[in-house]
Amino acid sequence: MPLKTKQNLLIPIVWFCCSFLLNAQSFTVNKPIKLVLHWVPQAQFAGYYVALEKGIYQKFGLDLRIITGGPNVSVNDCVTSGRAEFGTYFLLNATKLAAQGIPLINIAQLSRRSALILVAKKSSGILKPDDLNDRKIGLYQEEFSDIPLAFIKNNSLDVNIIPIATGIHIFLHGGTDVTNVMWYNEYHTILNCGYNPDELTTFYMSDYGFNVPEDGIYCLRSTYDANPEVCKRFVEATMEGWRYAFDHPVEALDIIIGEMKEAHIPANLAHQQWMLARMQDIILPNGQTEFTTYLTPDAYEMSGKILIENGSVKTVTSFENFYVPVGKYAEK
């Protein structure tokens, strides 16, 4: 594994040196580029922070700045306005935006599987999807709720939907019977409010035909057309960052916790540790060791289908218009 990493490092360096000599006028090394993340600093974005902190972007000739996301930051505004060249989106969200006419393209699909779970307490008698009939389901905002709603529809469930803004306390108090959570995030919070996994019923959306992966890297098509090389380097450097984070979890968590403290966000090591481990399960599922950033047409098609069926959009843009394979990890 370390050997491979070295190779992975070596190739871009050699390539970089050659292309710099041959093609020096095609881009400027020192021009800063910006990435906007779709949430506050946490292990979900470990790869970016680690690549930045460990100088991997710099090594790839990139001067990257990260714009911290959060409740008051709209990734899409940043990207469309040009405040950031790159942004991270959920596939479903990006599909919707692209369908609405924003010239957004996916240049790397990091997440390989859906992390969305509907979770219920076994003590409430919910053991299978049918048990959800007549129950209160707490659902977060749109980008999290599209798939659970499709699941409900698909299973012909008659449920009482409670929109919720944030948190799992209403679920813990019994204000809702079921809630949608992310495997790498709120699911762990529930466990660490004292519920054991065997006391919970989990419906992984990926197990019910809704395996729509989430995190991906996006930019405007114009950005890509202007500087495909920068895009390629950015994607490859990011994946190097993830490689380093997975190989050095303690160091990676240190970096993340540092970022969180800087952003005045409560930094919970146990929670970030869980999140980093789950991100590895999501980016490298089934014990895979090689990264792939390829977006499968199936995933995109499913994403579009969900949006069309729930009436969010009438039609989606073509796969070719939506996805551009960038960098060496983008092979099928």
Added chain:
Amino acid sequence: MLRNRTLRFKLSAYILTGTILVMTVLFFYYYSVSRKLILESARKNAQHLTMETVNSIENVFRPSAKIPENLAFVLDNGIFDEDKLHCLVETIVKKNSEVFGSTVAFEPGAFFPDQQRYAPYYFKNGEQVVESDLNDPAYNYHLQDWYQIPKELDKPIWSEPYFDEGGGDVIMATYSVPFYWPVLENRETEFRGIITIDISLVWLTQVFNNLSIYETGYGFLLSQSGKYLVHPNPDDIMNTSIFDIAELHRDQKIRDLGRKMVRGETGFMTIVDPFSGKEVFLHFAPFPSSGYSMGIVIPVDELLADLSHLNRNIGIIGVLGILALFGVISLISGRITEPIRRLSGATTLIGQGDFNAALPKIDTNDEIGQLMHSFEKMQIALAEYIENLKRTTADKEKIEGELRIAHDIQMSIIPRTFPPFPDRSDVDIYGILESAKAVGGDLYDFFLLDEDRLGAAIGDVSGKGVPASLFMAVTRTLLRAKSMNMKNASPGKIVTSMDIDLCTENDASMFVTFFYFILNLKTGELEYCNAGHNPPFVLDENSKITALDTVHGFPLGVMEAEPYQTGKIMIKPGTRIVLYTDGVTEAENEARELFKEKRLLDTLKLMKDVQDPKEITLAVKSAVKGFTLEAEQSDDLTMLVITYLGGNFNQE
């Protein structure tokens, strides 16, 4: 292992081992009982302290909770006047020092039918109470926990504590109480909104800081979800839950503790405190109103510090006591064993022969004293015995010396120079006489009667020792005397004459078997007389062996009987005459078997061609010795061998 140790060592080892054993058992019993008592008392103290704290905190939570509850009661009966509502909320914040802020938040259209959100909020801003409106679409209070949870649960609830950025970054908690429309038609009610009060929880930290729990013991407070609200480690407050700590430390026990606490259980546990790494006792109990839970942590080592101190002192006293005991045992056992050791030294001297060695003086009359007296008596008896023995030995040595002289005399009266007639070539003689005792009763003799005649005899006196030797001397003297006086008499006549003399005044009733012959060296004529003696063997010139088995009468000295006859044979040169006593044939080995004539004959057969009388004699002797081996010689061993070489033989 102890076998070769001194008595002092053994005594010390046994007594000290026993004492240490008893002390150890006592110590552990005392320790476990004390520990149990201390823990039990600590448990009670912790329980007491926990309950006291719970009560004092509840005494703040409960009255605070009454405020919105009372307002809800008022609102349930319907208030639709905006000013009145504002006044009520403002008064609540103004009049209650613990209340930081308060609101009455309505369901969509519940206050003003056309208004989606209506929630007048009053809060303290420094000394002032100011108004704010929560009607912000981005905030959307209908989706906030403080609104949504009591609404869904249909009951009042204390929120999870939170940092209030507006209120100066202090920990706050909100108490939310739902209120309802009166629906008069069917006497039911309909949810209308939520009344809240926000109270700061800073004072909670103060309450916990004021708890005095040993040196480093502390109290902590968990929210409903297990988050630390009060804890000595500031990084964990409002950030980490007890389950996070359990996960980071991979400690299932802490997770179990957390589960019990968030479920509102009360209990007592022993865990390893992840913050100090020490074993701690922990008592926990819930706050019934808020669902928070608190724990009191007591480090075990501090709890047991007094006991440990006591243990150390007891340990030191114990070690000193054991050393003192060792000293006393050493002293006592030394006192007891000292005379024994001195006695042992004295007896060693006695054993080495110093019978006058001084025995240690013992004044006591205990076992040791008695032993010493016994030894004294023994020493005296031994000295006497040895004195006697010395005397007896001296006497015996004297007798033995005399016997040696007697033996020498006895030996001197029989011819022992061989060859006896070195200048004669017609005869050769060799004889041995080995007494079983210093002096014996056997005899042999030979002498030339004249130029041509050789006289030779062998005899065996009954009994042994000095009497036998004297009788033997008499016999030999008589033989010489008679032979010289009656030069031409036949052996029979001489033997008869000797018998008469020996029988006279033979008070000791001794007798002697006797064989006497006269050999005419010129003619080879051999006349002989056997008075009860073992028949001699004749090895003739052809190596044929015959026994001269004619016996002419009783041994000499038994009785005066018929005159003894004389036998006569002719022998040729080369003939050997072997005379012997029963010391040869009746020699005994260790199995008490006899040598017997057969073995003698077998030996002689081996020597049938040997002329040298010495060689024949020694061959028989060595055969006898080879048979008896180590067995004690029971009788005199006497042999006389005469080899007749004759004139002709000599000439050849």
